[in-house]
Amino acid sequence: MQEWEVPWLPGYEDSRPVRIGNAASQQFQLDVYGEVAVALAHTPVADDDLKTPAHDMEAALIGHLCKVWPLPDDGIWETRGSRKHFVHSKVMAWVALDQAVKMHERFDGSGDVKRWRRNRDQLHKEICAKGFNRKLNSFTQSYGSKTLDASCLRIAMVGFLPLDDPRIIGTIGAIQKHLMKDGLLRRYDPAKSKDGLKGGEGTFLACSFWLVVCLWLIGRKGEATTLFQHLLSLRNDVGLLSEEYDPVKSRMLGNFPQALSHIALIHAAFTISGQWTPETYAPASR
Numbered sequence: 001m002q003e004w005e006v007p008w009l010p011g012y013e014d015s016r017p018v019r020i021g022n023a024a025s026q027q028f029q030l031d032v033y034g035e036v037a038v039a040l041a042h043t044p045v046a047d048d049d050l051k052t053p054a055h056d057m058e059a060a061l062i063g064h065l066c067k068v069w070p071l072p073d074d075g076i077w078e079t080r081g082s083r084k085h086f087v088h089s090k091v092m093a094w095v096a097l098d099q100a101v102k103m104h105e106r107f108d109g110s111g112d113v114k115r116w117r118r119n120r121d122q123l124h125k126e127i128c129a130k131g132f133n134r135k136l137n138s139f140t141q142s143y144g145s146k147t148l149d150a151s152c153l154r155i156a157m158v159g160f161l162p163l164d165d166p167r168i169i170g171t172i173g174a175i176q177k178h179l180m181k182d183g184l185l186r187r188y189d190p191a192k193s194k195d196g197l198k199g200g201e202g203t204f205l206a207c208s209f210w211l212v213v214c215l216w217l218i219g220r221k222g223e224a225t226t227l228f229q230h231l232l233s234l235r236n237d238v239g240l241l242s243e244e245y246d247p248v249k250s251r252m253l254g255n256f257p258q259a260l261s262h263i264a265l266i267h268a269a270f271t272i273s274g275q276w277t278p279e280t281y282a283p284a285s286r
Contacts, residue, residue, distance in 0.1 A: 034092030202244035209264035
């Protein structure tokens with residue numbers, strides 16, 4: 001979809017520029033392969049009337065992924081800066097490879113499993129070597145970066161490392177310490193991240209729900225529950241949430257209603273209720 005600016009419109013509260021269309025339609029987002037692979041991993045264990053043979057589709061998908069995962073991408077946040085080797089994107093590519101290997105081993109599907117396993121192990125080693133900053137004791141936004149990014153919280157949620165691994169504990173702690181603003185979590189520090197946009201932004205609600213999940217998983221359940229209750233209190237009169245929230249002016253910002261915020265809310269609720277753990281993230285690993 002082509003994107004163009006409308007200079008004669010001021011936008012909401014003079015939030016120029018007003019854009020029509022979305023340039024992100026031309027972006028390369030590596031993380032989506034992981035999301036699709038996890039969805040496919042659920043199909044063989046679905047109820048009988050919902051089962052879908054996904055082996056051939058996944059074989060083609062993962063075969064392509066083996067070619068493109070070494071490339072930089074535009075990341076989950078659809079940044080307008082240059083492409084980078086975003087750590088979250090690489091982790092989700094690893095998820096895709098890991099789930100493909102496990103599903104095809106379990107269900108004896110077709111595919112070059114040896115190649116997939118080799119790529120999976122190579123990628124895991126690369127992420128740990130290039131995506132973790134020892135000085136910050138945290139995984140960072142991109143390879144070699146010193147910028148923290150809340151998307152790295154998802155590393156604890158996909159089985160990439162054990163929950164008691166010091167790198168997982170350190171990442172959660174660093175993000176909570178440096179990206180919290182008035183009790184809620186930012187995606188990253190706009191002043192330190194070259195995202196191609198001017199100005200700042202509000203706190204990102206989905207990221208705050210991810211923090212709830214991570215705190216619960218590492219045993220900090222009191223903190224997780226308190227943050228979860230606070231997030232629930234931000235909903236409007238019919239229970240809806242926006243994309244971002246301004247804790248200073250106590251109002252919602254950005255896209256409304258925002259599906260990602262509600263998905264993250266449900267995820268946090270399932271975690272706290274004991275209905276979800278990283279082990280149930282994808283059934284192929286069971």
